[in-house]
Amino acid sequence: MALRAASKVSILLGQCVPCIKQNASKFKIKRLELDTNLNMYFPAVEYIYAFDPEKKCKTGDVVLIEQLPEQMTRLITHKVKEVIYPFGDITDPLTGKKCVAGKYREDIEVINKVYGELDTRFKYDEAPPRGWQEDKKDFSHVETYMKYHESGEDQPYAY
Amino acid sequence: MNSTRLVRCVTFVSVKRYFRLVNNKRFSNLLSVWISCLINLRQLVLLISNFYLDYFITELFPFVMNSFRLLKLHPIKTQFREYALKSDLKIKWVRPEKIPCFKPEKSGDLETFPEIDKKLYQEDFKNCKELKTANELVKKLFTLEFAPRNETVRHYINRTSDKVRRHVNDYGSHEATIAAWTGVIRAMQESMERLPRNKIMKVQLKELIDRRKKFLKYLRRWDYKRFEWLLETLNLKYVPMPLDVHWITRKDSLTKLTDKYCDDIRKDKLEKLKLQLQSEQPAFLEEKIRILEFIRNEQKSCNVEVTVHQDEIDNVKRRLDDLKEKVKQLNQEEI
Numbered sequence: 001m002a003l004r005a006a007s008k009v010s011i012l013l014g015q016c017v018p019c020i021k022q023n024a025s026k027f028k029i030k031r032l033e034l035d036t037n038l039n040m041y042f043p044a045v046e047y048i049y050a051f052d053p054e055k056k057c058k059t060g061d062v063v064l065i066e067q068l069p070e071q072m073t074r075l076i077t078h079k080v081k082e083v084i085y086p087f088g089d090i091t092d093p094l095t096g097k098k099c100v101a102g103k104y105r106e107d108i109e110v111i112n113k114v115y116g117e118l119d120t121r122f123k124y125d126e127a128p129p130r131g132w133q134e135d136k137k138d139f140s141h142v143e144t145y146m147k148y149h150e151s152g153e154d155q156p157y158a159y
Numbered sequence: 160m161n162s163t164r165l166v167r168c169v170t171f172v173s174v175k176r177y178f179r180l181v182n183n184k185r186f187s188n189l190l191s192v193w194i195s196c197l198i199n200l201r202q203l204v205l206l207i208s209n210f211y212l213d214y215f216i217t218e219l220f221p222f223v224m225n226s227f228r229l230l231k232l233h234p235i236k237t238q239f240r241e242y243a244l245k246s247d248l249k250i251k252w253v254r255p256e257k258i259p260c261f262k263p264e265k266s267g268d269l270e271t272f273p274e275i276d277k278k279l280y281q282e283d284f285k286n287c288k289e290l291k292t293a294n295e296l297v298k299k300l301f302t303l304e305f306a307p308r309n310e311t312v313r314h315y316i317n318r319t320s321d322k323v324r325r326h327v328n329d330y331g332s333h334e335a336t337i338a339a340w341t342g343v344i345r346a347m348q349e350s351m352e353r354l355p356r357n358k359i360m361k362v363q364l365k366e367l368i369d370r371r372k373k374f375l376k377y378l379r380r381w382d383y384k385r386f387e388w389l390l391e392t393l394n395l396k397y398v399p400m401p402l403d404v405h406w407i408t409r410k411d412s413l414t415k416l417t418d419k420y421c422d423d424i425r426k427d428k429l430e431k432l433k434l435q436l437q438s439e440q441p442a443f444l445e446e447k448i449r450i451l452e453f454i455r456n457e458q459k460s461c462n463v464e465v466t467v468h469q470d471e472i473d474n475v476k477r478r479l480d481d482l483k484e485k486v487k488q489l490n491q492e493e494i
Contacts (some may be wrong), residue, residue: 060380088383101381108325115326122323122334122385133387137269139398140379146401148412150253159401 010067013084014048016057018143024076025052027065050078058130059141060087088130250416252409261361263348266368267396268341272349275311277304282313316342322392333378334389340371341393372397441486444479448472 014027027048032041050065051072057063062085065078090099098105105124112121134141139157147158258265284290284301303311319342323334330339347364354360375397379386390397405411455467 088379088381088386090381100385101377112326115328117326118324118329120321120323121325122388124384127384127388130383130387133390137390137394137396138387139396144398144401146404146407147255148407148415150255157398159398 011081012048012065012067012078014050014063014065016059016061016063016087017047018059018141019049020143021049021075022055023051023053024049025055025057025063025080027063027078048078049075050080051076052080056080057083058087061085062087086130246413246417248417248420250413250420252412252416254407254409254412261348261351261364261368263345266344266348267372267398268345268348269394269396270345272315272345275303275315277311278302279314281306281310282317312342312346315346318342319345319393323389333374333381334385337371337374337378337389338393340367340374341395344368344371441479441482444475444482448475448479451475 012027012029014029017026017028019026027050029046029048030043031046033044034041048065050063051068057080061083063083064081066081067078068076071077090101091097092099092104095104100108109117112118131141135156142157144157144159147155260266263269263271279285280287280290280301281303287301290298290301299305303314316339320330320335320338323338325332325335329335344364344367347360347367350360351357351364375386375389375395376399378389379397386397389395451467451472455465455469455472458465458467
């Protein structure tokens with residue numbers, strides 16, 4: 001049901017999930033499906049691969065994807081149109097200011113100044129772009145697995 | 160030998176038995192003698208029909224069934240065993256050892272509780288003005304050496320938190336909280352090594368590790384850059400839980416290993432083919448240049464429309480030069 005419904009629509013909004021394909025990204029598309037017996041909607045999840053040669057979509061980003069006129073491969077049916085919400089980089093839609101959870105970043109810095117800011121604090125201006133800890137300390141960009149075999153080699157993606 | 164008497168006196172069963180007996184020996188000679196001796200035609204017919212029936216039941220039928228079995232053409236049994244199939248591949252599976260959840264390898268801590276200088280003052284007295292002018296013996300009494308272990312732990316927790324504080328009085332920000340918990344976790348992990356039967360501490364430790372992971376998950380969603388900075392500063396590792404969690408089984412693991420083995424074979428073969436094709440490339444390009452030039456010259460000499468342009472040939476030549484240079488560079492690098 002969900003599959004047919006999603007493939008009918010030309011533009012979809014999905015969240016990027018870890019994927020090992022080099023020229024494509026995987027997207028999780030959540031839609032509401034009507035159960036005619038209960039007359040209620042239930043969430044149904046579907047996964048779609050979209051062409052993304054530059055790999056501009058990072059895990060967790062909310063992205064607009066567009067259907068290709070012709071299916072590229074057996075899996076790739078869509079292409080990435082626009083990254084709408086980069087993950088972990090929230091912008092307030094009303095004021096256009098950056099925020100962290102429920103506070104503006106500016107406000108946090110003003111409060112720090114009132115108390116006497118320290119050098120140990122996190123500085124946004126000096127921070128490198130997202131992804132500099134990939135494969136070092138942050139392994140959320142890959143599909144992890146339960147360790148099933150002791151091969152003697154280091155297995156960083158094993159949980 | 161009076162054969163008629165013999166045939167008359169034996170019953171149907173005994174005839175069969177007799178034939179079975181003689182069948183093992185030279186039977187054909189005996190049969191010819193018998194037939195010549197027989198008078199009664201009815202008896203002869205009976206005898207022959209009996210013989211053929213018996214022969215079919217005792218000899219031919221088992222032979223046919225046997226041949227079916229030998230050729231594996233038995234109509235009822237299946238050809239292969241479909242259960243407990245053992246692979247011929249020599250893949251050795253080693254079951255990974257179970258790591259308890261509170262161990263640093265599992266909790267994501269890349270460093271453990273360090274050795275702390277015992278000559279430092281206790282947390283409550285480190286800014287005390289009186290101590291600066293006090294006696295050496297008094298000073299020594301207020302060091303960590305003469306305080307319970309929890310003072311050392313407190314010192315470590317505060318130092319860990321200090322790494323990420325926003326301002327002087329920051330004790331409640333997200334990163335300061337995670338840092339403080341990290342200090343507690345590392346101290347507890349050290350205690351667990353010494354007191355492995357302390358179940359209460361084990362539970363507390365596990366719960367704290369899980370709570371820290373949850374907070375890290377939230378921080379990742381709210382502010383990715385800060386999350387990465389925190390991992391780097393506190394020396395933590397963040398590995399999200401896999402989507403499909405199942406206990407490890409031998410069969411499942413062997414299936415995965417076999418898949419991997421097959422993939423490796425495929426990859427190896429493709430790599431070999433690629434190398435082979437690359438090695439054949441220069442010869443192919445030379446041949447291409449030769450043929451293109453030949454066609455061009457022929458077309459010119461025959462006064463036909465020239466379809467092969469000089470640019471095309473030059474392009475191929477350039478590609479050949481590039482290839483040769485690449486090979487040269489690779490050879491030099493190897494040396």
